[in-house]
Amino acid sequence: MVERTTTASQYRDLTENIRRASSSVNRALLEITSGKRILAPSDDPSAVQEIQSLKITQLRNDQFLSNIGSALDELSFVDTTIDHIELTLEEARKQAVAGLSGTTTAESREAIAKQLDSLKAQLLSLANTSFNGKFLFGGTASNSAPFTQGVGGVVSYNGNANPVFIRADEQTLVQTNVTGAELFVGPPDVFAALDSASAALRADDENQLRTALDDVSSGLSQVRLAHSAVGATISQLQNMQEALLQLDVNLQEQAARLQDVDLIEAATRLNQSQRALEAALSAGGRIIRLSLLDFLD
Template sequence: MVTRVTSQAQQSNSLKNIFRITENLFKTQQEIASGKRINKPSDDPAGLRDALSLRTSIARSNQFVRNVDNNRIYLQSGESALDSVNINLVRAKELAVQSMGALGTAETRGYAVNELDQIIAQTIESANIKVKNQYVFAGTAFRTQPFDQSASGAVYLGNSDRFEIAVGTSTNTDFTLAGSETFANDLDPKLTKATQLSSLNGGSGVTSGAITITDRSGLKATVQVTSTDTIDTLSHRINSAGINVSASINSRGTGLKLTDNSSVISHALTVSEVSGGSTALELGILGQRDGNISGSNLNPGITSETLISDLKNGNGLVLNQIGVSNGTASGTVTLSSAKTIGDVINLINSSSLNITASINSASNSLLVNSNNSSTVAIVKNIGTDETAENLGLGGGKNIFTTLFKLRDALKNNDTFAIQASLENLHSSEISLNNNRAIIGAKISGVDAKVVVHDQDVMNNLEQLSNIEDTDAVKSIADLANLQFALQATLGSTAQVLQPTLLDFLR
């Protein structure tokens, strides 16, 4: 049987060969031009999936490196500030020792007061250092100057929250130390149902007024707020306002949380002021959210009713004894039975040491002063116990309290107080150096993270290159072969498909 191949079949086969070779030639040229083996998903679906995953890993590692590079300066600036304060503490100790020497007189101690005032001013300046127009030692209250000098000394106005940045997939690092951990104390009581609105915002309270709450279904209610309310009475008032919103304390125990329970969603949950007031802002819930509103830190101040167990954001304090020196009188005060701040104040005031305890102007720490204007009361820790330090009364991280007490002792020519201040100066030096070590460890830690991420990027780029990049030598050889094949195909096709007389008669 004879099989006849028609001219149309020959033409079709020839064109298919030419198109196939041309397509392969174009693909090879594209690989050489782009340097990539995968230029569209159909080139290698599995390879493209792996490439996208590697690119995601590279982008994530690069972001972690940028996080460190952009925020390392906070740690570096903090380290420099603490180094400067350490120099000032050493000089303050020298002044105290010289004042206690054989040549120390009321006149020389008066000169020392002038230098100590300069030391205090320099220390406050270091504690209020700014980076990128943000205060380094203010916790997360970046726009609030952390330390302000008052009649009773320096008070801390920042918060105790930590400024954390992601430096790894499941690793966050603090890039600052709060001033309450380095220069002064913040008793930082947690928010409870019994917390009075008048104690919020560092004791500044909340202005009486009204707020409007609109739930996500569109229901609206106006809630009256008075400065005499507690968190419990305010929450009850919101919960019974007839809208689909319930108020509670957030999981961190620092602010309010408004939870929207609407079944039909048509609006954002919104809290607004009434008649241009500031009540919602001061409550930390002003604004609107597509979900629930988690309020800002209300920074409640301490009152005489504040429970010891509620201090340090609910972690509480273990109180034992404090040592007190006041002129020729000295002794210890046992505070282990105290349940509230009021109990602590009463126990100190009822001692035979002629002293008065009170809450400072920022409502975040305690003060102890002598009832005798010619003496200065110095409070210190007993042994390794840190009760005095933790209450903000003296020693350790209470650097400003220690410096102001020393200045007052020099001014009053109170040699007993100068001598007692030396111990607190020493413990403040130790505390400061511990914090310098913490910052140094953090810098080393984030630098090590950068090295790890840089190596991850290099490894992923190498793997990505193996998947995506073309083999240049192979592609060039393929290009030459395809060009030769195309020329041969065109030549052979021209020979096989010779035109006949019938082609001209069609």
């Protein structure tokens, strides 16, 4: 009776040893193949909670990066468009100066006036530039062309002066638009200035042409000022983007330290567990042989 009880106890111990060793082997294999030390929330509840917090932060960070990326794409297009606006106004100024040379004829003044009319049309097209289905210079009224030309060639602004902001990080809102009011309406109104210059040339009115030239020059200055602000915003967003990308790397590294398995340590545990399993199986074989001999005796 004692021998049978001892054998039963040995079997129970053997079974438990094999179960534990086998579980350890399987655990180590799962960690190595998955690369993760946390396979279930119960493995390390505090680490799981911290990882979830890091993931939430990373999701917000990714949204900020998306906001900045979209804004930079649009601002790059705005920057290029304002380059063309500057060039157009510089040419208009050059033509107006030529009209004041003192050597013009009625024919040459008409030619200059027509050139200014053409530059005005070019400027109107630039003022109604769109990007990804949105008009760039209408403020928040971006679904329709901000500038229209009516009777007598008068250009009207139908947009607004409202800024457009993006959330660039937890604390920072950044304005990402330039309105047509800032660029073209002023004062001075560059479209009205070009109309006035053309009319002055056709009427051979030097005083009016000088006033129009001053307005074109002032309009060019206001465009350059807006252009400088766009460049500063692009630089600010690029710096913030770089910081957020680094933060993204840091968040991934923190999560990896919490969750990723130490492959060397896991391989060592696997080796130890395999030896323990082999030892338990070997012990089981000896117990079975002894039990069989006892039975035969």
